[in-house]
Ligand SMILES: Nc1ncnc2c1ncn2[C@@H]1O[C@H](COP(=O)(O)OP(=O)(O)OP(=O)(O)O)[C@@H](O)[C@H]1O
C-alpha cells in the first residue's frame with residue numbers, strides 16, 4: 259500500500275518537464291516538496307491527476323499497486339487520489355453543495371444517491387471546522403471567491419472526499435495568518451495512518467503547522483534531495499542554489 | 511441616428527442549410543372556414559382581411575434583414591393544414607400526458623386547437639379567463655382593444671396574418687385592478703396529428719397593480735410533424751406584473767413560431783421567459799414596448815438545440831419612456847449540428863432618458879459542428895442612458911471540465927453540470943418555486959438525452 263512514482267517522465271510538446279521523478283508516499287506519511295519556481299511541482303500534481311496537457315513518456319505511478327496512468331481523470335479521483343489545486347477553477351452556476359454532492363455520488367454504485375440530511379450535516383460540520391460561512395454552500399464553485407477562500411474550499415473538498423492520497427499544491431499561498439492556522443488544523447485533522455499527503459509549498463511557515471515526515475527538493479523535473487523536516491529549515495535559510503543532485507537521493 | 515451594429519459573430523466549423531423536405535401531396539394551408547355563428551362579424555371581417563393579407567404578403571426572402579442567417583422557407587407552409595379535432599381517445603391520452611404544475615389557479619388543455627379541459631374554479635372572482643372562442647362571444651371590447659394591436663416588426667407579418675386568420679384556441683385573460691392571482695394559469699397546446707397546424711393565442715391584460723403568471727406548453731402527441739404558430743399579447747397596466755413562460759417541446763420534426771409582444775404601462779413589470787426545447791426549427795420574436803415611465807421588461811430565453819435543430823431568435827427592446835429598464839438574457843446550449851441565430855435590437859427614443867437596457871446572448875457550443883450566430887444592436891437617441899449588449903459563444907472550458915473530473919465526476923456528468931451551470935443565471939430569474947422546478951426538470955430531461 260503506497261503511492262509509488264517510478265522514473266516518471268512527462269512533457270508538453272517540445273519540452274520535457276518531469277525528467278525521471280521517483281517518490282514513494284506511504285499511508286500515514288506527510289511528504290513536503292519544495293523547489294524553485296518552474297521546477298515542475300504543479301506539473302507533477304497535474305500529471306498524477308491525468309491532465310491532458312501533459313504526455314507521460316515513461317515511468318509508472320502505482321496507487322496501492324494499481325497503475326493509474328491508464329486511468330481517466332475521474333477514475334483516478336475515485337481510486338483515492340486528490341489534488342488541492344494551486345489555482346482552483348471557477349465553475350459558474352454550479353453551487354458548491356451540488357458540486358460536492360455530485361462528487362460524492364460519483365463514488366456510489368450506479369442508481370444510488372447520497373442521503374441529503376447526512377450530507378448537509380457532514381458538510382456543515384466541516385465548514386465549521388474551516389470557519390467557512392454557510393453561504394458558501396449555495397455560491398457557485400469558486401466564483402468570486404477570494405484567493406484565500408478558494409484555498410479553503412479546496413480543503414473542504416478534501417475533507418468531504420476523504421481520499422487515500424492528497425496532494426496540496428501551495429495551499430498556503432493566498433491564506434492570511436489566521437486562515438493558514440485554520441486550514442492547517444483542517445488538514446491535520448485529516449491526517450491518519452490510512453492517508454498519505456504530499457504538500458507542495460515554498461514556505462517553512464506552512465510546515466510549522468503541518469509537520470512533514472519527509473522533505474524533498476524538486477529541481478528541474480527531478481527530486482534532487484530528500485531529508486527530514488530540518489531540511490526545510492535549511493532551505494529557508496540558504497535557498498536552493500547549494501542543492502545539487504545526489505545520486506543516492508535520486509535513487510531513493 | 512447613431513446606430514451601432516457590430517459585425518455578426520459566428521462560431522462554428524460549418525453551416526449547411528438542411529434542404530426543405532418535399533411537401534406531401536394534397537396539403538396546404540387553406541382559408542379559414544369559420545361559421546358565421548362562431549364569431550362576431552367584426553372578427554370574421556378581421557380574420558378574412560388577415561387571410562388576404564397573408565396571401566398577398568411574400569414569404570420573406572433570404573435577403574430580408576429580419577431573416578438573415580435563417581430562412582423563412584423552413585416554415586414549409588405547404589406541408590401543413592389546419593386540422594380537424596382529434597378523436598376522443600387521442601384527446602384523452604393527451605390530457606393524461608398534460609403533466610405540469612401541481613398547483614394552478616386555472617388549467618386548460620387544447621388538442622388540435624380544440625378545448626378539451628377547462629378548470630377555472632380556483633380563479634379569484636372578477637378575473638376573466640376564457641378560451642378564445644368563448645371570449646369572441648363575450649369580450650368583444652377587450653379583444654378589439656388589445657388583440658393583435660401591435661405591428662409585427664421583426665419579420666413575421668405574414669405569419670402573424672396567418673395566425674389571425676386561423677386563430678381559435680388559447681386564452682383571453684383580464685386581471686382586474688388590484689387582483690393578484692397567486693397560482694399560475696397553465697395551458698397545454700397539443701398537436702395530435704401529422705401535418706397539423708395549430709394557432710394558439712394568449713392575450714393577457716392586467717389592470718392597475720394586478721398580478722398574474724401564465725404558462726403555455728406547446729407539445730406534440732404521437733405525431734412527428736406539425737406547426738405551432740403561436741402569438742402572445744402581454745399588456746401590462748400601471749404597476750401590474752405579468753410573468754409569462756412559453757415552454758416549447760414539440761416533436762423533433764415539428765416547427766414552431768412564437769411571436770410575443772409586450773406593452774408596459776407606468777411601473778409595470780413583465781417577464782417573458784422562452785424555453786425552446788423541441789421542433790426542428792423554432793423561431794421566436796419578442797418585442798417589448800416600454801411605454802410607461804419606470805416600467806421594466808425582462809426578456810429571457812433558454813434553448814438546448816440538439817441534432818439538426820435550429821433556434822432562431824429575434825428581439826426588440828423598444829424604450830419609449832424615461833426611467834424604464836429592460837434586461838434581456840438569452841442562453842443557448844448547442845449540441846450536434848444544431849444552430850442558433852440571435853438578432854436583438856435595443857432602441858431608445860429621444861424622450862426615454864435614464865433608460866437602463868441590457869442585452870446578453872450567450873452560446874455554449876458542446877460540439878465542433880454546432881454553430882451560433884449573434885447579431886446584437888443598439889440605437890440610442892436619448893441622453894443619460896445606460897445600455898450594454900454582449901454576445902459570446904465558445905466551447906466548454908477544458909480547465910472547468912478537468913476540475914470537475916478531478917473530483918471523480920464522470921465526463922458526461924461533468925458536462926451536464928457545466929451546461930446546467932451555464933443556464934443557471936437565466937433560470938434563476940424564475941425565482942425559486944414550482945415553475946422554476948418544472949422548467950429545470952424539462953431541461954434536465956432533454957439534457958439527459960443530449961449527452
Ligand atoms: N501546460 C503547459 N504549457 C506550457 N508550459 C507549461 C505547462 N505546464 C507547465 N509548463 C512549464 O513547465 C514548467 C514547470 O511548471 P510548474 O507549474 O510545474 O512549476 P512549479 O514548480 O509548480 O512552479 P511554481 O513554484 O511557480 O508554482 C514551467 O516552466 C512552466 O512554464
Ligand SMILES: [Mg+2]
Nearest residue numbers: 299300301344
Ligand atoms: Mg506550481
